[in-house]
Amino acid sequence: MTDPWEILNSLANKLNSLSTAPREQALLGQALKLSEETGEVAEAVIGALGMNPRKGHSHDWDDVRAEACDAAVTALILIARTGADPRDLFESHLQYLHNRSLTREATA
Structure with a gap:
């Protein structure tokens, strides 16, 4: 299996089948997992910037990117586990964000 969306749906189905x-x-557990992953992104950024005096530069930007990927995959698996098609929803939402950005100034 090489299609990313097939892999994503396979992971979601596996988690659903294993859940008791x-x-x-x-x-709720999947949403909390997403929160955990975003915390790991924050930890990696703090480490890449050397903002923790006790740990110093404990991470690099490759670590940040890897953690961001983990958070993105976890979010997409959450979408799949709710019964929606993550590809369709993601592409539709991305188009919505693009259209919105064309009609007013970005705030973030």
Whole structure:
């Protein structure tokens, strides 16, 4: 399997099949996993900038990028686990953001 969207859906299906929790709790767990991953992005940025005096430069920008990928995949798996098609939803939302950026100034 080489298609990224097939891999993503396969991972979501695997997590669903292994979960013994009720559906809503499984989705809550996936959302909390996303929060954990974003924390790891923040930790990597702090380490890349050397902002923790105790740890110094504990990470580099490759670490930041890898953690950002983990967060993105976890978010897309959450979408898949809710029953939506992550590719369709992502592409549609990306187009929405693009169209919005053309009609007003970006704020972020």
